[in-house]
Amino acid sequence: MGTDILCLRLGATHVVAVSSPEIAREFLRKKDAMFTGRPATLASNLFSYGYKCASLAIQEHKWQKMKRIVAAEILSLALDRRLHVQRQQEADHLIRYVYAEINAGHGGSINLRHVTQHFCANMIRRLVLGKRHFSESPGTMMAGHHEVEHVQALFTLVEYMYGFCLSDYFPALVGFDLDGHEKVAKRVISVLERLHDPIIQERMLEWSNYRRKGCSKRDAADFLDVLISLEDADGQQLLSPEEIKAQEMLFAAIDNPSNAVQWALAEMMNRPRIMQKAVDELDQVVGKERLVQESDICKLNYLKSCIREAFRLHPYHAFTVPRVAIQDTVIAGYTIPKGTHVLLSRIGLGRNAKAWNEPLQFQPERHLTDGDVDLTETDLRFISFSAGRRGCPAASLGTSITMMLFARLLQGFTWAKLPRVDRINLQEARNSLVLAEPLVLLAKPRLGEHLYEVN
Numbered sequence: 001m002g003t004d005i006l007c008l009r010l011g012a013t014h015v016v017a018v019s020s021p022e023i024a025r026e027f028l029r030k031k032d033a034m035f036t037g038r039p040a041t042l043a044s045n046l047f048s049y050g051y052k053c054a055s056l057a058i059q060e061h062k063w064q065k066m067k068r069i070v071a072a073e074i075l076s077l078a079l080d081r082r083l084h085v086q087r088q089q090e091a092d093h094l095i096r097y098v099y100a101e102i103n104a105g106h107g108g109s110i111n112l113r114h115v116t117q118h119f120c121a122n123m124i125r126r127l128v129l130g131k132r133h134f135s136e137s138p139g140t141m142m143a144g145h146h147e148v149e150h151v152q153a154l155f156t157l158v159e160y161m162y163g164f165c166l167s168d169y170f171p172a173l174v175g176f177d178l179d180g181h182e183k184v185a186k187r188v189i190s191v192l193e194r195l196h197d198p199i200i201q202e203r204m205l206e207w208s209n210y211r212r213k214g215c216s217k218r219d220a221a222d223f224l225d226v227l228i229s230l231e232d233a234d235g236q237q238l239l240s241p242e243e244i245k246a247q248e249m250l251f252a253a254i255d256n257p258s259n260a261v262q263w264a265l266a267e268m269m270n271r272p273r274i275m276q277k278a279v280d281e282l283d284q285v286v287g288k289e290r291l292v293q294e295s296d297i298c299k300l301n302y303l304k305s306c307i308r309e310a311f312r313l314h315p316y317h318a319f320t321v322p323r324v325a326i327q328d329t330v331i332a333g334y335t336i337p338k339g340t341h342v343l344l345s346r347i348g349l350g351r352n353a354k355a356w357n358e359p360l361q362f363q364p365e366r367h368l369t370d371g372d373v374d375l376t377e378t379d380l381r382f383i384s385f386s387a388g389r390r391g392c393p394a395a396s397l398g399t400s401i402t403m404m405l406f407a408r409l410l411q412g413f414t415w416a417k418l419p420r421v422d423r424i425n426l427q428e429a430r431n432s433l434v435l436a437e438p439l440v441l442l443a444k445p446r447l448g449e450h451l452y453e454v455n
């Protein structure tokens with residue numbers, strides 16, 4: 001509606017949308033302490049077994065408890081180092097998979113929606129559950145039936161989590177499920193429980209045996225181990241089974257990285273100069289004798305600018321995860337009553353003509369500075385990891401996942417359009433901001449054969 005800040009009244013709730021970076025900073029930086037709540041919604045309640053994970057928690061004490069665990073235990077430096085091998089194996093698996101697809105006899109065409117989404121899902125399953133596939137079967141290099149089902153369920157989850165649901169604003173309608181949200185959310189939960197629960201239960205049994213027998217425990221090998229191994233003062237499991245099941249790590253890094261890499265590649269296919277600059281940077285920083293590694297990311301400033309530009313121009317979600325005002329306060333001269341839902345508009349910020357020159361053009365150069373380029377954007381001129389107390393605690397891991405996906409695809413392969421395609425169609429889908437059609441390109445290996453045979 002071309003306004004910096006907008007307030008709608010939905011039922012008894014004020015919903016405020018913000019598209020000005022200055023006002024966004026007033027909300028999430030200057031007065032962040034007033035906006036540490038999250039809304040209670042039907043879907044977020046179901047997905048978090050009663051608001052039991054950090055990102056969806058609505059009660060202050062639960063949020064603080066779970067956020068401390070995510071920040072200090074899950075994202076600890078020690079675990080980050082221990083899981084480096086797993087992350088590297090997934091990055092190796094990515095290029096081995098694309099290479100195998102090229103040689104599989106369908107003319108080298110690669111569906112990048114499939115590749116990027118399944119890379120993120122494989123990565124996150126490895127880090128959280130310790131396994132890439134639910135059932136290892138030879139021949140399913142990237143995704144079998146269960147993995148496809150898992151990815152579909154996770155994407156549905158992120159769409160419905162704070163998607164508009166009538167009964168969230170008109171509680172008298174709870175139970176009627178007029179828009180079908182409850183049915184979809186319950187279906188998602190049943191798929192996730194079928195796939196996750198056996199792994200979680202087996203692992204809980206393993207750790208309870210350690211405790212019972214007083215055996216020395218092994219180091220946590222993945223995020224699930226960390227959650228189960230935490231103990232209270234009496235040496236008992238700290239988290240309840242529901243708190244363990246409710247974790248957001250499984251869905252936190254699936255939508256944004258895969259979407260940003262698809263859009264960046266799509267834009268770059270229509271702008272060969274940008275593509276060439278990115279490939280030149282990789283050749284200069286890494287060369288062609290070895291594969292790009294996480295330790296190279298700090299030097300890949302042009303590639304990071306491309307991803308920043310994708311986050312700015314093509315966010316996956318139209319709005320950030322909502323915040324709720326925990327007290328009456330005043331922002332930009334407007335009274336914001338306690339209980340107001342605050343949504344930062346990702347498009348309103350990222351495509352704001354007052355903040356960006358030629359906002360609809362994909363121009364990575366706008367992010368280049370004299371220093372290192374960072375995917376975080378604490379000035380909130382667009383949203384990547386957001387800011388403030390409820391900002392994302394995993395910017396470093398999120399950056400590694402996104403950049404390894406992007407850099408490996410660019411370093412490992414030369415990409416071309418399909419025959420008879422002049423330009424990549426950059427149209428957005430009708431009901432969301434993703435590419436209307438999956439990005440399908442032709443890939444050709446650009447490194448020595450031995451580099452694709454990594455294990």
Ligand code: HEM
Binds near residue numbers: 383391
């Ligand atoms: C590229 C990847 C990622 C992006 C772009 C991203 C982005 C975000 C954003 C925009 C928020 C909302 C912040 C707000 O309300 O202001 C958020 C919250 C959160 N993210 Fe991430 N995230 C990523 C990966 C991850 C990963 C891998 C994890 C966990 C291991 C994670 C854990 C969380 C948690 C726990 C919160 C909730 C924080 C709170 O409510 O206090 N994120 N993330």
